[in-house]
Amino acid sequence: MSAFSAIGEDREIERDEFTPGIEPQATWCPGCGDFGVLKALKQAMPEVGKNPDEVALFTGIGCSGKLNSYFNSYGFHTIHGRSLPVARAAKLANPKIEVIAAGGDGDGYGIGGNHTIHTARENHDMTYIVFNNEIFGLTKGQTSPTSPKGHKSKTQPHGSAKSPIRPLSQQLNAGATYIARTAAVNPNQAKEIIAEAIEHDGFAHIDFLTQCPTWNKDAKHYVPYTDVQQSDEFDFDVSDRAEAAEMMRKTEERLYEGEVLTGRMYIEDERPSYGAEKRAIGEMPEEPLAERYFDEDAEWERTYDNLLQHHK
Amino acid sequence: MTDNELIWRIAGGSGDGIDSTSQNFAKALMRSGLHVFTHRHYPSRIRGGHTYVEVRAKDEDVQSRGDGYNFLLALGDSFARNPQDEAYYGKEELKPLYENFDDLREGGVLLYDEGLLDEEDVEEIELEEAAEENGWHVVPMDLRGIAKEHGREIMRNTAGIGATAAILDIGTEEFETLIEQNMAGDMQEANLAVLEDAYEAASELDIDHDIEVPEGSHDEEQVILSGSNAISYGALDEGCRFISGYPMTPWTDVFTIMSQHLPEFGGISEQVEDEIAAAALALGASHMGVKSMSGSSGGGFALMSEPLGLAEMTETPVVLVEAMRAGPSTGMPTKPEQADLEHVLYTSQGDSARVVFAPANIRECYTQTRSAFRIAYEYQIPSIVIYDQKIQGELRNLPASHFDEEPNADPGSVLTEEEIQDAAHHASGKFQRFLHEPEDGSNVSPRSVPGQKDGRYLATGNEHNPSGHISEDPDNRIAQMERRLNKLDDIRADLDENTSHQTYYGPEDAEHGVLVWGSQQDTAFEAVDRLNENGHSVKALGVSDMAPYPVEEVSEWLESVDQALVVEMNATAQFRGLTQKEIGKYGDKMSSLLKYNGNPFEPAEIVDGFESSINGEELAATNMKYLPAAGD
Numbered sequence: 001m002s003a004f005s006a007i008g009e010d011r012e013i014e015r016d017e018f019t020p021g022i023e024p025q026a027t028w029c030p031g032c033g034d035f036g037v038l039k040a041l042k043q044a045m046p047e048v049g050k051n052p053d054e055v056a057l058f059t060g061i062g063c064s065g066k067l068n069s070y071f072n073s074y075g076f077h078t079i080h081g082r083s084l085p086v087a088r089a090a091k092l093a094n095p096k097i098e099v100i101a102a103g104g105d106g107d108g109y110g111i112g113g114n115h116t117i118h119t120a121r122e123n124h125d126m127t128y129i130v131f132n133n134e135i136f137g138l139t140k141g142q143t144s145p146t147s148p149k150g151h152k153s154k155t156q157p158h159g160s161a162k163s164p165i166r167p168l169s170q171q172l173n174a175g176a177t178y179i180a181r182t183a184a185v186n187p188n189q190a191k192e193i194i195a196e197a198i199e200h201d202g203f204a205h206i207d208f209l210t211q212c213p214t215w216n217k218d219a220k221h222y223v224p225y226t227d228v229q230q231s232d233e234f235d236f237d238v239s240d241r242a243e244a245a246e247m248m249r250k251t252e253e254r255l256y257e258g259e260v261l262t263g264r265m266y267i268e269d270e271r272p273s274y275g276a277e278k279r280a281i282g283e284m285p286e287e288p289l290a291e292r293y294f295d296e297d298a299e300w301e302r303t304y305d306n307l308l309q310h311h312k
Numbered sequence: 313m314t315d316n317e318l319i320w321r322i323a324g325g326s327g328d329g330i331d332s333t334s335q336n337f338a339k340a341l342m343r344s345g346l347h348v349f350t351h352r353h354y355p356s357r358i359r360g361g362h363t364y365v366e367v368r369a370k371d372e373d374v375q376s377r378g379d380g381y382n383f384l385l386a387l388g389d390s391f392a393r394n395p396q397d398e399a400y401y402g403k404e405e406l407k408p409l410y411e412n413f414d415d416l417r418e419g420g421v422l423l424y425d426e427g428l429l430d431e432e433d434v435e436e437i438e439l440e441e442a443a444e445e446n447g448w449h450v451v452p453m454d455l456r457g458i459a460k461e462h463g464r465e466i467m468r469n470t471a472g473i474g475a476t477a478a479i480l481d482i483g484t485e486e487f488e489t490l491i492e493q494n495m496a497g498d499m500q501e502a503n504l505a506v507l508e509d510a511y512e513a514a515s516e517l518d519i520d521h522d523i524e525v526p527e528g529s530h531d532e533e534q535v536i537l538s539g540s541n542a543i544s545y546g547a548l549d550e551g552c553r554f555i556s557g558y559p560m561t562p563w564t565d566v567f568t569i570m571s572q573h574l575p576e577f578g579g580i581s582e583q584v585e586d587e588i589a590a591a592a593l594a595l596g597a598s599h600m601g602v603k604s605m606s607g608s609s610g611g612g613f614a615l616m617s618e619p620l621g622l623a624e625m626t627e628t629p630v631v632l633v634e635a636m637r638a639g640p641s642t643g644m645p646t647k648p649e650q651a652d653l654e655h656v657l658y659t660s661q662g663d664s665a666r667v668v669f670a671p672a673n674i675r676e677c678y679t680q681t682r683s684a685f686r687i688a689y690e691y692q693i694p695s696i697v698i699y700d701q702k703i704q705g706e707l708r709n710l711p712a713s714h715f716d717e718e719p720n721a722d723p724g725s726v727l728t729e730e731e732i733q734d735a736a737h738h739a740s741g742k743f744q745r746f747l748h749e750p751e752d753g754s755n756v757s758p759r760s761v762p763g764q765k766d767g768r769y770l771a772t773g774n775e776h777n778p779s780g781h782i783s784e785d786p787d788n789r790i791a792q793m794e795r796r797l798n799k800l801d802d803i804r805a806d807l808d809e810n811t812s813h814q815t816y817y818g819p820e821d822a823e824h825g826v827l828v829w830g831s832q833q834d835t836a837f838e839a840v841d842r843l844n845e846n847g848h849s850v851k852a853l854g855v856s857d858m859a860p861y862p863v864e865e866v867s868e869w870l871e872s873v874d875q876a877l878v879v880e881m882n883a884t885a886q887f888r889g890l891t892q893k894e895i896g897k898y899g900d901k902m903s904s905l906l907k908y909n910g911n912p913f914e915p916a917e918i919v920d921g922f923e924s925s926i927n928g929e930e931l932a933a934t935n936m937k938y939l940p941a942a943g944d
Binding site: 003005006007020022023052058072073075079086088089090093289290293298301306308 | 541551575576586589590592596597599619715728729738740764765772774780
């Protein structure tokens, strides 16, 4: 299809293709964990063989939303908490586009929590990266859904009375078919996990620990960390739902006890993605819907021939 | 009051098949050569509760529900027969009888199902006294008994049709054909038998009444459909192949029709978790180059406020449908009102750049939905089609040829890959998608679509420079704001040149005017005819373009009348306020007739309202409100 010649280009991809030119200048603070996400994402691209014109990145609002400015692909910087619904439709409209969504912990686990659950439930074929720094950064350091209980901030001066959300367990229950936790301080693992998530056919959820040196100085910088796949202590079957649930419980509890566990938490390969399910029941065309609008030979049905019969 | 028309009202409980029976009745009359119009009235419940539908039939185009009605088929509410112990139901089953006494015209026929309604109960509601006072012909018939004989009580409605046909002497041929077309097997046989038995039973009664069903014929093939059908078909014919939504009355109708047909048209329908997601999905699909729509009603549309603003800022085309119902808050879910106008025009932060059309009727639901898509995709702007519970469910006949139009799947201002290669690119490698001054001198900067080579750009809800990067530069801000807002002037000029959405009615040189918008237009036109018959000198202007507002057209029209009565279904005269804001004069000419009790205007009400305003009298009716002109 010549209208979208960037899709499926068979060539070597260079990491630097995803680096914009001299502009825009970075506005993340020095030492921000978000740089780690950007770097890992760029490094993963040559591995999965996707070029910048066939990747669509959807972000929400906050520091994480600036990822779109520094990552040179098609981008849609949406509104707070709403990157997933925009991204979902994009994937349905053109399944040949590599769809990635990204947002912060407030964006994905707070305001957008409803979408986070339902996108996982539907198992859309996309990758979702949550920049989890346990804080609201761009609004200057308020308590977020992943801040520890007792966390003091300007909006919770007595310390938060709320327990943090358990994002991994939540997404396992919701229906995500690839769930992992990685960290900006572990660039190799981060790159591998992002590449796996992109290649996974289904909803891949990455909880990406990104230290915030400005507003969350009290919190650990996620070092030292343990890669659960590399450690003898955690011998669990990543495809077994019950074992994965137990691993996630430990991971989520220990984070707030000062022990950082990262790695692949759950991988389910059998379940078809939402697009495949929809096609199977005849509710989605075989060929990408978006291409039809650029196909001069496409035939467009009209209601006069099809539907008016019922009304005569 | 002329009676060269039939206004047949069927009343029963929700679930008694009132709706489907009325649809068949209307279709049969249309096929027999008449023009028809239906008006639905139903409660916000699933089973039981008084619901009715009116079918008005004439030998010429029917513009509104008319005034009152002259034939009642009262089936009673069969779902109120077995009340649960936990709640009080009262005399529910009788409601479809006594709640309809008010509007039955003198000399009308009242046919009720005595198989469901006990005689002593009917005595209690003083039917006999009311009938005597109004000269009604009361016809009790055991419709339930007739239906039961053939197996199922639900066929009471078919029995009612058979009896109606006999009393009105219109024969059963068209009804038989419909049963044969819509049903099969035992069900078909049973219904045909019930129809025949009821017809024969009623024929023997020999009711002597004055209702004459007119005879007519059509000079071209007719179709009968609802506003929701017409909006959906307009969307499909304009190449819309993606819809996302969340159920909410009365928007659900369009959502349902689209969802049922999109797969066969090669499209996609998504029912999602909330209306924020619904609007966001429509933007996502449109961003990829697919013509997309979403929609909701009052409260659901409130949730779409932020995605709507995002569509304006990112210049992502999309069409949203807003099906109004009575508010505020949950309001009256199944009752029409025109009180979301300001909500739709102004919701979302910042200065609005959006298009809003309010079609008058089923014909315009089709054409203006097509306009909404064409404008949205050519000008990269969100378009909103605002209609209400009145049009969404009413049925009306029109020539099938109205829909015999070519489809248009043009995705609008999108570049080809060749054109992208030659276009300007930014230092970051991004394509200049938001040029301050597009090359063709218009205010529309062409877009690319993900997957196109070298078309990368950033769409963002932040203010942005030509490549889409976030920018707070004051000069850039002015340039982008101007370009986005100036599109509205271009669209106004485009509409003026290509498609008038305004309707002028009545003698051009008339002294007085009726100004009306959206779904109340045709009712007002019927009232204007009557006023002129009564010796007044009146014309009407029906407005459908809410944004961009047709300033020139309305100004000229207002200039030409002594005074104008602005008729709308809300309490705060929202359209009159919009008109004054947009035109900035003639405030002393415009007075308002307002109705907000959950029922649309009847022509006679507009006639009365106009006459009392002209004569400087108090409005006699208590179900409407009169607001004098500025300075009065």
